[in-house]
Amino acid sequence: MKIGILGAGSVGKALAKGWLDAGHSVKISSRDPMSESLFTWKEQMGPDCQIATFEESAAFGEVIVLAINWSGVESVLKQTGQQALQHKVIIDLSNAVEFSETPQLALKNISAGEMIQQWLPESRVVKTLNMVGSATMVNPSFSQGTPVMFLCGNDAEAKVTVQELLHAIGWRDVIDLGDITRSALLESLMLTCLISEIRQQEFGSAFALLRK
Numbered sequence: 001m002k003i004g005i006l007g008a009g010s011v012g013k014a015l016a017k018g019w020l021d022a023g024h025s026v027k028i029s030s031r032d033p034m035s036e037s038l039f040t041w042k043e044q045m046g047p048d049c050q051i052a053t054f055e056e057s058a059a060f061g062e063v064i065v066l067a068i069n070w071s072g073v074e075s076v077l078k079q080t081g082q083q084a085l086q087h088k089v090i091i092d093l094s095n096a097v098e099f100s101e102t103p104q105l106a107l108k109n110i111s112a113g114e115m116i117q118q119w120l121p122e123s124r125v126v127k128t129l130n131m132v133g134s135a136t137m138v139n140p141s142f143s144q145g146t147p148v149m150f151l152c153g154n155d156a157e158a159k160v161t162v163q164e165l166l167h168a169i170g171w172r173d174v175i176d177l178g179d180i181t182r183s184a185l186l187e188s189l190m191l192t193c194l195i196s197e198i199r200q201q202e203f204g205s206a207f208a209l210l211r212k
């Protein structure tokens, strides 16, 4: 599958490597696609990895991954344009977080996932992976059990596609929570995980669902 990744931070790069290793093609983008460090990283990824502008990545991908810092999401989506993303599956990992005394959600009456679906009404937004750190996103391995990954979105077919992509990077237990309004739950779950990690000073955790 052709995957366009908007954003080349730790998340964009980790997912690019995961899906490249699983045999997919990736076009990853940044505000500065000519940067030397990005080029050096791309050289290690092999021929199925390309670097591009946000517009080129958006045009390339059958599936688009939004791995942009929240402060830049709206402007990047404006730059790529709704039409380039029309009907496409958009994997949204955004967390709108304010770091004051303790981290808190920056959006009060709406989640980031819902906002992105509103900005891209003709696209099929699926929220997932936002509640784990970038180092845990690919081939998660825990001695205590099998971690669970949740997803949500309005389009059933898009969620099947994303579920397959999650399986490809090692998420065996994937649970569909329903429509995009459930992204509020996933963003709160991220905050729960983050605050718990900060209080325990232990990082890299994930959730598991224990069943009898």
Ligand SMILES: NC(=O)c1ccc[n+]([C@@H]2O[C@H](COP(=O)([O-])OP(=O)(O)OC[C@H]3O[C@@H](n4cnc5c(N)ncnc54)[C@H](OP(=O)(O)O)[C@@H]3O)[C@@H](O)[C@H]2O)c1
Binding pocket: 006, 007, 008, 009, 010, 011, 012, 029, 030, 031, 032, 066, 067, 068, 069, 070, 071, 072, 073, 075, 076, 093, 094, 095, 096, 129, 130, 131, 132, 133, 134, 135
């Ligand atoms: N880091 C994690 O462990 C983690 C875990 C779960 C979810 N998330 C979420 O995943 C997303 C990506 O996380 P990240 O840590 O990889 O983010 P990041 O390193 O802060 O940024 C990722 C990308 O966002 C672009 N960007 C930043 N500010 C921008 C702006 N004002 N306008 C346009 N582009 C901008 C950067 O462009 P340049 O390349 O040009 O700098 C970079 O490519 C975020 O929404 C984050 O909340 C992160």
